Amino acid sequence: MTAYTDSTSEANWQAWQDSWDRQQEFYLPDREERFRVMLDMTEALVGPEPRVLDLACGTGSISARVLRRFPAARCTGVDLDPALLTIARGSFEGDERVEFVSADLTGPEWTRALPHRSYDAVLTATALHWLRLPQLSALYGQLAGVLREGGVFMNADHMPDGSTPRISEAAHAFARIRWERSGAGGSKPWIDWWQRIAGEPELADAVAERYRIFGNPVNGDHADGEVQSAGWHAETLRASGFAEARQVWCSPEDGMVLGLR
Numbered sequence: 001m002t003a004y005t006d007s008t009s010e011a012n013w014q015a016w017q018d019s020w021d022r023q024q025e026f027y028l029p030d031r032e033e034r035f036r037v038m039l040d041m042t043e044a045l046v047g048p049e050p051r052v053l054d055l056a057c058g059t060g061s062i063s064a065r066v067l068r069r070f071p072a073a074r075c076t077g078v079d080l081d082p083a084l085l086t087i088a089r090g091s092f093e094g095d096e097r098v099e100f101v102s103a104d105l106t107g108p109e110w111t112r113a114l115p116h117r118s119y120d121a122v123l124t125a126t127a128l129h130w131l132r133l134p135q136l137s138a139l140y141g142q143l144a145g146v147l148r149e150g151g152v153f154m155n156a157d158h159m160p161d162g163s164t165p166r167i168s169e170a171a172h173a174f175a176r177i178r179w180e181r182s183g184a185g186g187s188k189p190w191i192d193w194w195q196r197i198a199g200e201p202e203l204a205d206a207v208a209e210r211y212r213i214f215g216n217p218v219n220g221d222h223a224d225g226e227v228q229s230a231g232w233h234a235e236t237l238r239a240s241g242f243a244e245a246r247q248v249w250c251s252p253e254d255g256m257v258l259g260l261r
């Protein structure tokens, strides 16, 4: 894999980071609102100087918002994607408050790759639906061991409510209408973004390695069918050693569940 190069300007890293955020917002118009509530609840439960694990961090969007709001915080980002980690490392270069590690969250020993034994907060967004159900249950058990007692876990992700099929279908249909109105029409921002990044000389090798690990997005690179209700997440967290767990935010199609260790 090609590590980021000194010749790549700060402006490039920031531009890729920003284009990632714009691409995610196509799918998640409430993304910043989710992050705001996530940080509010982090401050409420563990204070304004947390040691944060940014789980499945991608380009480090959560870390960026944590450090902007809590300048004395410290972040570890963990992900398996070499291209997204390259952008993350490049855009935070020189900031000693943040470090990134590469690890597979579906493995039994990924926590060994972490630079710290315990964290005040583990935060994750739009990521854990990539895992299969048994992998997610196992991960929740591992997270209980990563958080200190009183620490907080938050997962913001697609969390449909299967008990209200007509409401869910209407919400889904409206999301499609909003998509059309935004001008995105038949475009596929996720695939377009990856194709653009693959054409950047500084990132091409890392993207090729990423395609070997996850597959090419054109052919489908992750599981979207493995989504669970907020109730399932809360129940599984409690069964995994969390003292309390419940939903703390939701939109018609997304939710955020908080587990208190």
Ligand SMILES: C[S@@+](CC[C@H](N)C(=O)[O-])C[C@H]1O[C@@H](n2cnc3c(N)ncnc32)[C@H](O)[C@@H]1O
Binding pocket: 024, 055, 056, 057, 058, 059, 060, 061, 062, 078, 079, 080, 081, 084, 103, 104, 105, 106, 124, 125, 126, 127, 128, 130, 131
């Ligand atoms: C849609 S991105 C979200 C990234 C970031 N949390 C955000 O909100 O911008 C999903 C992330 O999950 C990561 N991921 C998926 N499966 C993983 C695994 N088994 N181990 C580590 N990271 C994984 C992907 O590499 C990707 O960065």
